[in-house]
Amino acid sequence: MKSGGGGLGAAVPSYGVPAKRRWRGFVIAVLGLVILSMLVPLVFLLGLHNGFHSSGYIYEQRSSPTNQKSLETFERHDVAKDENQSEGRQSKHVQELITKFQPTLPKDVLKNYSRGDKDRTVNGGANNDKQRGFTAPPKGVQQSPPPPPPTSNNPRGGHVEQVSHPKTSSADENGKSCELTFGSYCLWQQEHREDMKDAMIKKLKDQLFVARAYYPSIAKLPAQDKLSRQLKQSIQELxxxxxxxxxDADLPPLVENNSQKMExxxxxxxxxxxxxxxxxxxxRQIFDLTEDxxxxxxxxxAFLYKLNVQTMPKSHHCLSLKLTVEYFKSSHDEEKADAEKFFDSSLHHYVIFSNNVLAASVVINSTVTHAKESQNQxxxxxxxxxxxxxxxxxFLRNNYKEAAVEVLNIEHLELDNQKENPLQLSLPEEFRVSFTSYDNPSMGQIRTKYISIFSHSHYLLPDIFSKxxxxxxxxxxxVIQKDLSALWNLDMGDKVNGAVQFCSIKLGQLKSYLGEKGFSHNSCAWMSGLNxxxxxxxxxxGLTQTYRRLIKEMNIQEGSGAxxxxxxxFENKIYPLDKSWVLSGLGHDYTIDTHAIKTSPVLHYNGKMKPWLDLGIPNYKSSWKKFLNKEDQLLSECNVNS
Incomplete structure (x- = not known):
């Protein structure tokens, strides 16, 4: 019994030891599988990060130092197994890539890569690659050529299309280095960099536009009541x-906080x-409302602009009122001092139609200033x-050398032909016309010109100055900048009006305004200003009668569209003055040469932007303002010089 019991007891250890060994082997196998299951994704991720190829694209190979170290360990382990086979595949694949992407890659990259290929074959492949900074890819993974180095001399030659993680162009503070990720845009950006004006205002408007688009949808969601209130509050604040x-200068100091809250x-x-x-x-609704x-x-x-240019400035209105009040406060015995000159046909007579005191004063002052003999004017x-x-x-308070000045109220003139209808002052008609090119109308090129022509009041000249x-x-x-006495010696023949002609504008081009009949299409237009x-x-x-007949035939009211x-x-009755006499366009053209303004005998501010208005072109105002009588006390009282 003892021996039997002892035999049974001795048999238990003999079965337990192999069982423990089998259990230990099973644990090791499981651990091995776990490790392999972790390594396989890691290897795949490292290989993807290192650069897989996709047909038609080149991926840029850039890895961090930590990943690069692990990758090099893996590569050395893989290359040790089949170095010769991997080297042959890589060299063959590189040649295929060079052939396939030759139009894209720059020549210096192709040259360097071909040279590197030859060196690897001669000097031992992998070791030489390591010295040059190349690392062999894992087995079965192909490597793309390295990206070309950025160069500022040939921005387009080094362009490589990137698919993953495209980078924006960058440059240092001096603009010397500039990556060419997107071709030459980086260099262009540096050369054409401009600071946006009122950038914060534009940013706030954009944020408000987007917030208004999302708010109605958010407000309908009961679960987003807090966000809806926050969005509504931000919209109201902006x-x-x-x-x-x-x-941007008008914005409050803490506007950045409002912008961040809205964002x-x-x-x-x-x-x-x-x-x-x-x-x-x-x-779409906001867009339509914005367009409206x-x-x-x-x-x-446009309405306010037209109203502004047609309304007398406040300072001029003040001057006119003060002068009117002062006129009735003082005596005027010297009014008839130069009365005899007003009817002397041997003198040089100048006529000005105006309702602007300062404008008429500048014309007279500039004319007298440049006159050789002012006593004849x-x-x-x-x-x-x-x-x-x-x-x-x-004109009683201000003297203009020895020239005589007469002021006439056109409404109180007693003319034989105008007894029935009361007279009214009408200034020269200014208009802007658009028409097709006369030389080549088939091209359909639209041109725009500004022209000023006599008004209805000008046709009273023969009756007003009958002597x-x-x-x-x-x-x-x-503004006159030269002596005008030469005009009185002109022999105009049978012509009536000496004016600057605009033969670039033919009456045929204005037939949509003038009608089809009654004029020669090749006749030139002309300008008032100096006539x-x-x-x-x-x-x-009998030009006055001809004018009235045309007014009646064309159904035009006198003083409107005259x-x-x-x-x-005046067709065929214009004596063409030399174009150098008058420089026009100072009331609408910003591109007039400064030298031409200084040398021209007459400056004509035709257009809407008159020099006495705030809307006048600033660069041309000085030529007008220097003929103002700034010593007059009323100018400072009405703030005219500002």
Whole structure:
């Protein structure tokens, strides 16, 4: 029994030891599988990071130092198994890539890579690659050529299309280094860098636009009540800021906080699942409203601009009122001192139609300043009843060398032909016309020109100055920079009006304005501003009667649209003055040469932007302002010189 029991007890250890060994082997096998299951994804990820090829693209190979160390260990282990086979495959694949992407890769990269291929074959492959900085890829993984080095001399030659993780271009502070990830855009950006004006205002408007698009959809979600309130509050804050600020300088100090709050709220709104159709509809609605608002502001701006240029400035109105009041406070015994000169046809008579005291004063002052003999000059200023007394006192208070100045109220003139209808002052007609090119109308090229023509009041000249033979008519928006006495010696033959012609504009191009009949299409247009008028010839031809007949035939009211009848009345009766006499366009053209302004005998500020308006072109105002009588006390009292 003992022996049997002892035999059984001795048998238990003999079965237990192999069982423990089998269990230990099973644990090791499981651990091995776990390790392998971790290594396989790691190897795959490292291989993907190192650079797999996809047909038609080249991936840039850039790895961090930590990953590079692990990758080199893996590569050395793989290359030790089959170095010769991997080397042969890599060399063959590189040649295929070079052939396939030859138009894309620069020549210096191809040359260096071919040289590196040869060196690896001669000097031992992998070791030479390691010295040059190349590492062999894992088995079965192909390696792309390294990206070309950035060069500023040939930005387009080093362009390589990137698919994963594209990088923006960058440059140092001096602009010397510039990556060519997207071709030559980086260099172009550095050369054309401009600071955006009012960038914060534009940013706030963009944020407000996006927030308004998302808010209706967010407000409909009961679960987003807090976000809805936050978004609404941010919208109201930005609306309040933008209602009081038009430039960055007007913004409050803590506007950055409002912008960040709006950005956070908008980001949260974008992350909330909403119906895209609602957002799209709201965006379209806001876009349509914005277009309507822009159209409204454009029309309003055009209206206000027209109102501004046609309204007398506040300072000029103040001057006219003060002069009128002063006129009735003082005596005027010296009014008839130069009365005899007004009817002397041997003198040089100048006529100015104006309702602007300062404009007429500048014309006379500039003319007298450059005259060789001012005692022969007589100026007749025709104005309306509203400005008559202001004009009278101004030219009594101010002397213009030895020249005589007469102020006439056109509404109080007693003319034989105008007893039935009261006279009204009308200034030269200014208009802008658009037409196709006369030389090649088939091209359909539209041209725009500014022209000023005689008004209805100009056709009263023969009756108003019945004792005079010749006058020079000056618009009140001209500045004289040369002696005009040479105009009186011109022999105009049978012509009536000496004016600068615009043969670039033919009457045939204006047929949509003038009609089809009654004129030669090759006749040139002409400009007022500086005109020498032969009153004797005018009376002989009866141009005033011709003008009135045309007005009646064209169904034009007198004083409205009279420029059409004026162009036709003077057809073939214009004596062309040399174009160098008058420089036009100073009231609308910003591109006039400074040298031409200084040397031109007459400057004509035709256009809407007159030099006495705030809207006048700043570069041309100095040529007008220097002929103002700044010593007059009334100018400073009415703030005219500002």
């Amino acid at each position: 609306e309040h800021i933008l209602s009081e600020s038009t430039t 956070v709220a908008t980001a949260r709104a974008k992350s909330v699942p909403v119906d895209c159709n609602n957002v799209d509809k709201k965006l 608002e822009a159209d409204f502001h454009m029309k309003q701006s 007589v100026f007749h200023v025709l104005t309306d009843g509203e400005n008559y007394y202001a004009m009278k006192l101004w 005079l033979k010749k006058v020079v008519v000056l618009d009140d928006d001209v 020498i008028i032969d009153l004797v010839r005018w009376r002989e031809l 420029w059409r009848a004026s162009l036709l009345a």
